[in-house]
Amino acid sequence: MLTAIDSHMETLDGADHGTQGASRPLNGRDIRILGLSALGGALEFYDFVIFVYFATVVGQLFFPVEMPDWLRLVQTFGIFAAGYLARPLGGIIMAHFGDLLGRKKMFMLSIFLMAVPTLVMGSLPTYDTIGVMAPILLLLMRVLQGAAIGGEAPGAWVFVTEHVPARHTAFATSTLSAGLVGGILLGSLVATAINALFDDATITAWAWRLPFLLGGVLGFVTLYLRRWLHETPVFTEMQQRQSLSTELPVKLILRDHLRGVMLAMGVTWLLTAAVVVTILMTPTLLQNFAGIDRGLTLEANIVAIVCVMIGCLVAGRLADRFGDGLMLLIWSVGLGVSFWVFFGRMQISTVGLFPLYAVVGFFVGLTGLVPAIAVKAFPAAIRFTGLSFSYNVAYAIFGGLTPMVVTLSIKVMPMSPALYVAIVCTIGALIGLGLMRVHHRYRRVAASAG
Structure with missing residues (x-):
């Protein structure tokens, strides 16, 4: 892992991830780009995560009634996990064209591909209507x-870091991460509102559909908003210099940048534990295995998510000042202990x-640090592909399998979710x-050379 971190520093030494004038402060244009990117990311991420808030209801409706509750929940989380397992293919394809044709075009395409299926x-x-075709569809x-x-997420992180000055990389990625978490917050708010406005029978009958229909509409709103964004200066400059990659980008990262891949995958594993277990799964786990009221868990989840957004921004600001490593250490220890x-x-x-x-939510703010570390591991010509791959x-492996592993293991080991988070936070x-x-x-080497 230390060799991978060395690679991170070598790339950073020749950093071309920010705009020209790397030491200048953020200006109004930077703030507008960060704001629009974060807002668009929030609306798209809402579409992706709203499923988990209605996992119990969806499981009842899309699987046979006679299936045991625990098995139905495992199967439902399996469908949830399928979204993660499909991420590498979509991400690699879009990143390939993002490195060759431009960041903005893929930024627009990703939201369109999200809105339609939602x-x-x-x-x-x-299931009562069309049988086994229901879960298949x-x-x-x-x-x-x-x-x-x-x-979406890798493209957005690359997009904002190539717009802002290099010394604000961590704050830029943490702002976007806070926006993505805002999409989870929106999902939690909508789920709480549905739970408050309708009784269980009504939710099961038809009200569960409302959050998905709303998500589709919001997706097209996001598509409209992103019309106002411009291509990144870094990509534009590479076009002008004709320095875009002439080889298949994924081939280059596998051949020449495996150390960067190792580092980016390592910190992504940490991100998946923080988001999937402590934020997305915990309300359902508390309902099904601790017997806590659904409305109460959703309300607490909202508080935690607000704190995640705060934690992202604080961690990003401090990382730009004191370094990614120190903040990652503090936030990892804080998350492992607080969730336990x-x-x-x-x-x-x-x-x-x-x-x-x-408190748990605040330390989940380490999700703002992860992309700041990962984006610096690759040179600009293949950055989108390297980060996306x-x-x-990593998310497909760890984020996709974690829900099923945790759900199965909690039956025999009630503290398994906390144990898993503690192990990953140690890493x-x-x-x-x-x-x-x-x-x-x-x-020290730089000081000696000076």
Whole structure:
């Protein structure tokens, strides 16, 4: 892993990830780009995650009634996981053309490919109507969503970091990450509103469709908003210099940048544990295995997500000032400890549900640091492909399998979600220590050379 971190520093030394004038402050144009990118990402991410908030209802409607509840939940999370498993293919294809044809074009395409299947999901007939074709169609729509989101997050991170000054890279990615988390917040708010406005019978009958239909509409709103964004200065300059990659980008990263791939996949594993387990799965786990009321868990989830957004921005700002490694170390340790305390407490009592979950959410803000580390691991000509390949393959493996593994293991080991998060956060802390060590070494070499 240290050799991968060395690669990170070598790429950073010749950094071309920000705009010209790398030491200038953020200006109004930068803020507008960050704002529009974050807003668009929030609306697209809402489309992708709304499924998990209605996993229990969807499981009842799209699988046979006689199926045991735990098995139905596992199968439903399996369809949820299919979206993650489809991410690498969609991400690699869009990243390939993003490195050759431009970042903005793929930025527009990803949202269109997300909006259509989300609308269809809200209109699908259930198992009672068409039998086994219901879960098959649901699975197909989820795969299309996964292909779309595979190009969204990496493309967005590359887009914003190539617009802003290099010394604001972490804040730029943390702002966008906060926007993506805002999409989860929107999903949680909509789920809470549906739960408050309708009784269980009405939700099961038809109200569960409303969040998906809303998501499809919001997707087309996002498509309109992104018309106002411009191609990145870094890509434009590469076009003018005719320095775009002449080889297949994915071939180059596998041949020449495996150390960067290792680093990006390592920090992505940390991101998946933070988001999938502590934010997306925890409300359902608390409902099904701790017996906590659905409305209460969703309300607590909203508080946690707001704190994630705050944690992202704080972590990003501090990382630009004190270094990615130190902040990754602090946030990883904080998340591992806080989630262990929180999940253990919820097995006994709901006292402290809101404040403890809020602390967990703040440390999930490490998701703002991950892209700042990963985006620096690749040169500009293949950056989109390198980040997309590493991020999506890691997310497919860890994010896709985690829901099923955790759901199965919690039956025999109630603390398995917290144990999993603690193990991955330990790895995150070690990566943070490695980054600190290598940064210190490079600063010392630079000082000697000066």
